[in-house]
Amino acid sequence: MAILFQMGVQARVTGFGKDCQTSIGSLLKKQYVPGFKHVVRVSKKRGLFQSLRGRNLRICFQRVASTVVEKDEIEWQNADCSAEQLSIVMKFGGSSVATAERMREVANLILSCPDEKPVIVLSAMGKTTNKLLQAGEKAASCGVSNVSGIDELRFIKDLHLKTLNELGIDKAVISGLLEELEQLLKGIAVMKELTVRTRDYVVSFGECMSTRIFAEYLNKIGTKARQYDAFDIGFMTTDDFTNADILEETYPTIAKRLREDWSSSHAIPIITGFLGKGSNFSAVTTLGRGGSDLTATTIGKALGLKEIQVWKDVDGVLTCDPNIHPQAELVPYLTFEEAAELAYFGAQVLHPQSMRPARESAIPVRVRNSYNPHSPGTLITKERDMSKAVVTSIALKSSITMLDIASTRMLGKYGFLAKVFSIFQDWHISVDCVATSEVSISLTLDPSKLCSRELIQQELDHIVEELEKIAVVKLLQNRSIISLIGNVHRSSLVLEKAFNVLRRKGVNSQMLSQGASKVNISIVVHDSEAKECVRALHYAFFENTNDFNHESSLETN
Numbered sequence: 010m011a012i013l014f015q016m017g018v019q020a021r022v023t024g025f026g027k028d029c030q031t032s033i034g035s036l037l038k039k040q041y042v043p044g045f046k047h048v049v050r051v052s053k054k055r056g057l058f059q060s061l062r063g064r065n066l067r068i069c070f071q072r073v074a075s076t077v078v079e080k081d082e083i084e085w086q087n088a089d090c091s092a093e094q095l096s097i098v099m100k101f102g103g104s105s106v107a108t109a110e111r112m113r114e115v116a117n118l119i120l121s122c123p124d125e126k127p128v129i130v131l132s133a134m135g136k137t138t139n140k141l142l143q144a145g146e147k148a149a150s151c152g153v154s155n156v157s158g159i160d161e162l163r164f165i166k167d168l169h170l171k172t173l174n175e176l177g178i179d180k181a182v183i184s185g186l187l188e189e190l191e192q193l194l195k196g197i198a199v200m201k202e203l204t205v206r207t208r209d210y211v212v213s214f215g216e217c218m219s220t221r222i223f224a225e226y227l228n229k230i231g232t233k234a235r236q237y238d239a240f241d242i243g244f245m246t247t248d249d250f251t252n253a254d255i256l257e258e259t260y261p262t263i264a265k266r267l268r269e270d271w272s273s274s275h276a277i278p279i280i281t282g283f284l285g286k287g288s289n290f291s292a293v294t295t296l297g298r299g300g301s302d303l304t305a306t307t308i309g310k311a312l313g314l315k316e317i318q319v320w321k322d323v324d325g326v327l328t329c330d331p332n333i334h335p336q337a338e339l340v341p342y343l344t345f346e347e348a349a350e351l352a353y354f355g356a357q358v359l360h361p362q363s364m365r366p367a368r369e370s371a372i373p374v375r376v377r378n379s380y381n382p383h384s385p386g387t388l389i390t391k392e393r394d395m396s397k398a399v400v401t402s403i404a405l406k407s408s409i410t411m412l413d414i415a416s417t418r419m420l421g422k423y424g425f426l427a428k429v430f431s432i433f434q435d436w437h438i439s440v441d442c443v444a445t446s447e448v449s450i451s452l453t454l455d456p457s458k459l460c461s462r463e464l465i466q467q468e469l470d471h472i473v474e475e476l477e478k479i480a481v482v483k484l485l486q487n488r489s490i491i492s493l494i495g496n497v498h499r500s501s502l503v504l505e506k507a508f509n510v511l512r513r514k515g516v517n518s519q520m521l522s523q524g525a526s527k528v529n530i531s532i533v534v535h536d537s538e539a540k541e542c543v544r545a546l547h548y549a550f551f552e553n554t555n556d557f558n559h560e561s562s563l564e565t566n
């Protein structure tokens with residue numbers, strides 16, 4: 010088995026089993042060259058090495074310049090592939106570790122797969138993040154002497170101390186953090202303000218405590234575990250507090266740290282989800298709500314693990330939010346593209362950015378239910394059989410802002426769209442959906458980019474003021490985007506069906522947008538009509554057995 014590098018750029022893959030060739034091919038761009046059975050373009054050498062980790066192969070790398078084999082042959086036995094190597098990442102969300110009882114169950118779940126050597130990512134216990142945010146906000150206005158009495162602070166202390174007690178763990182494990190948290194809240198009370206930077210620091214206590222408790226519990230029951238704060242092991246991010254992006258340098262740094270520690274002693278890594286360290290100020294940052302999913306996929310990519318599991322309180326990704334419609338059904342398979350669109354367009358079950366690292370490294374993601382571990386969950390991969398798919402799932406993003414912008418210039422004048430988008434760029438606001446005609450444009454603004462700011466209304470007013478220099482602008486608030494994620498080859502059918510449903514309900518769509526990828530058709534309606542529309546669409550696409558989603562005689566475009 011050998012991979013021959015040509016000029017360090019191309020590689021000929023010989024002697025592998027079909028699986029391995031496919032996995033290499035799926036990670037690296039394939040190129041077929043005459044005379045070569047299978048040629049892959051090596052985009053990143055590090056990526057290639059990682060892609061082979063976790064696979065039980067002995068592989069020899071030889072560098073060749075044209076036809077001459079260089080002397081510096083690299084022989085690399087895939088020692089990392091033994092059963093002793095870290096193999097999967099398992100992320101448990103807040104609902105999975107909400108109580109001592111839940112922590113015990115999660116520990117059992119981890120120990121029930123002795124063949125796997127997992128990296129564990131944990132969120133804060135239950136609703137701790139919300140409580141920390143509320144405590145921070147109250148501290149900014151309640152006065153220093155009242156901080157100790159803030160209900161949310163008491164709740165957090167009680168929950169964590171009770172958990173320690175029930176698990177039989179010494180409270181010293183987190184008592185320092187609890188004291189520090191109270192001091193921090195007093196500091197906020199003195200300053201009478203809660204900046205985004207301080208807010209991130211406050212919420213970080215949730216994950217810092219849950220991981221310490223869980224690691225201590227595993228050690229207590231005889232399973233070696235080591236706790237890590239993500240911001241201390243190389244999770245570097247932008248300085249966008251409350252919504253930071255992971256920086257590239259994170260991947261090699263955390264891989265090195267985790268591998269080195271693991272090879273010195275096989276203790277299960279228990280890592281804080283959601284947190285990072287900003288590159289400029291070295292302050293704690295957070296990755297946006299639900300960001301532990303992104304922590305998990307980042308670790309999966311960094312270590313080239315064979316699977317990323319995200320454990321939730323639902324059976325997997327469902328056909329819509331079960332809180333909106335309890336008849337939502339499990340979606341057994343999704344592509345990365347579908348999952349990313351679903352997450353971006355409001356399906357809370359996955360963090361919007363979390364699919365990126367998994368897609369880049371082609372590592373399958375499994376969404377599973379820690380309350381029902383026997384359910385197979387949803388498997389997310391690069392490709393899947395789409396022959397029977399019409400609509401896969403429906404997502405809803407509410408309380409969004411929409412702008413109707415009609416040009417005041419003459420018809421056909423160029424530069425209008427460029428000017429409009431440059432205004433959004435100047436204000437660092439991203440746009441979700443766009444629909445244009447020659448003289449007008451309708452668009453929706455990404456609420457996550459707005460919500461993390463303090464002066465939302467003032468910013469919007471400024472944007473409108475700028476736009477009014479070139480256009481007539483209508484600002485429409487309280488709108489919802491309903492996104493139908495589904496089969497690219499059946500978009501006409503999806504549109505026909507969806508508009509029939511809306512017509513029957515007497516709802517007028519205020520905007521329609523279909524991305525270039527066409528896996529997503531977005532319809533904008535008023536907030537007040539949105540949930541009812543989702544229920545009606547769900548019924549039409551998933552429950553009415555006479556309907557399109559179930560027709561076997563469908564024509565594919």
Ligand SMILES: Nc1ncnc2c1ncn2[C@@H]1O[C@H](COP(=O)(O)OP(=O)(O)O)[C@@H](O)[C@H]1O
Pocket residue numbers: 101102103104105132299320321322323325326327328329330331332355356357358359402
């Ligand atoms: N399409 C969907 N499929 C499954 N769950 C969804 C969907 N849309 C919204 N949800 C909500 O997402 C929740 C799970 O996500 P989340 O709360 O982030 O989990 P965790 O905190 O365990 O990581 C579910 O309880 C459900 O209410």
Ligand SMILES: N[C@@H](CC(=O)OP(=O)(O)O)C(=O)O
Pocket residue numbers: 101102103104132133138139215282283297298299300301302
């Ligand atoms: N604790 C953080 C991060 C997170 O990922 O949580 P969860 O996995 O419970 O959605 C939050 O509540 O946003």
